Amino acid sequence: MFTKQFILKKIGQIFLHILFWVVVLFFYTYFFGVNSARFNDTLLFSLCLMPTTIATTYVFTYKLIPDYLIIKQYWRFVLYSLYTLIISLYLLMVSIFFSLIYISNFEYDEMNPATKNIIFISTAVYLVVVIVSAFKLLKLNLKQASITNKLETKILDTQLKLKEQELNYLKMQIHPHFLFNTLNTMYGFALKKMDQTPDMILKLSNLLDYLLYQAEKPFVLLSEEIDHIKDYIALEKMRFNDTLQVNFNIDVTSETITIAPMLLLPFIENSFKHGNIIDGKLKIDIQITANSNLIDFRIQNSITENNDVQNGIGLDNIKKRLELLYSNQYDLDITNQETVFSVQLHLKTVNHD
Numbered sequence: 361m362f363t364k365q366f367i368l369k370k371i372g373q374i375f376l377h378i379l380f381w382v383v384v385l386f387f388y389t390y391f392f393g394v395n396s397a398r399f400n401d402t403l404l405f406s407l408c409l410m411p412t413t414i415a416t417t418y419v420f421t422y423k424l425i426p427d428y429l430i431i432k433q434y435w436r437f438v439l440y441s442l443y444t445l446i447i448s449l450y451l452l453m454v455s456i457f458f459s460l461i462y463i464s465n466f467e468y469d470e471m472n473p474a475t476k477n478i479i480f481i482s483t484a485v486y487l488v489v490v491i492v493s494a495f496k497l498l499k500l501n502l503k504q505a506s507i508t509n510k511l512e513t514k515i516l517d518t519q520l521k522l523k524e525q526e527l528n529y530l531k532m533q534i535h536p537h538f539l540f541n542t543l544n545t546m547y548g549f550a551l552k553k554m555d556q557t558p559d560m561i562l563k564l565s566n567l568l569d570y571l572l573y574q575a576e577k578p579f580v581l582l583s584e585e586i587d588h589i590k591d592y593i594a595l596e597k598m599r600f601n602d603t604l605q606v607n608f609n610i611d612v613t614s615e616t617i618t619i620a621p622m623l624l625l626p627f628i629e630n631s632f633k634h635g636n637i638i639d640g641k642l643k644i645d646i647q648i649t650a651n652s653n654l655i656d657f658r659i660q661n662s663i664t665e666n667n668d669v670q671n672g673i674g675l676d677n678i679k680k681r682l683e684l685l686y687s688n689q690y691d692l693d694i695t696n697q698e699t700v701f702s703v704q705l706h707l708k709t710v711n712h713d
Contacts, residue, residue, distance in 0.1 A: 387484075388406035389402050391484050412485065416444060417493070425497055448485070456481065545560070545598065563594055567588055570584070580618065581619075582648075583615060585619055586648060603642055613650065613652070614651065618709070619655060620685045623678070623685075626677070627659050638662045644660070645658075653708065654708060654709060679692065692706075
């Protein structure tokens, strides 16, 4: 069912078409009546040309251009255009013949000089056709460009949403691993009713806040990530007691350096989870160096010869997150030697001053 807005739009388009062809009619009358004082005859001749002009123009603008030229069927466009030109030329000849019979009563000398020249007449008619066709082609190209831009925007939005969903999925995979180890340690302390339990609960509370709220942000301060790494190490020290040896060196030159949340913590967790106690000690060395341009993170832990750490789910998730968040802006080197597993991450920083 047609709406009022649709009907008004169509009426407006029809009015503009009628107005345009009235202007063309007066153009023809002036164009062909330059050397003639018989205005009425020139107007009548121009009226005879209008059906051919209108038909040829609409065939090009509503059929040939949108159905063949725009979709790049060039040979059909050329073929059908040739047919259209031949038919239109025939109709122009009929118009000239009509001018000779009806307007001039078969008196050739009485004809308007401009109406005797088929080239002159064809130029006027096809000039209108070319101008209108060029305008139609420009309009279609602008419309297609607008559609393409909208489609590209939708594709980018979809890709962004998929990227966000994948990141959230990866974070959800990290959280259970992280919490499982910590809760197990707390359970053991609670059974023994040890004095460190309240401190452990406080540190776990800070970590949960980081996991549940801060990790939803695109970036956090590097200092925040380091603070929670310290909390995690403190919790693990309570669990491992004297069997853990951790060396943690930090050299950060700016407090405004940012990093994606939960990017370094999984490496720390991986070292505790897959590291092996050798000669009574689980040795873990951590170094974080950062300036306004680069974050350099290094970690290594002791392992046994048969420990294949690189196949863990956690490391695969970190690699995916790095590719999503820092594509072409990071360098990750993972080395699995006989008794040492090491990770080196070089990351371009984002500094918010």
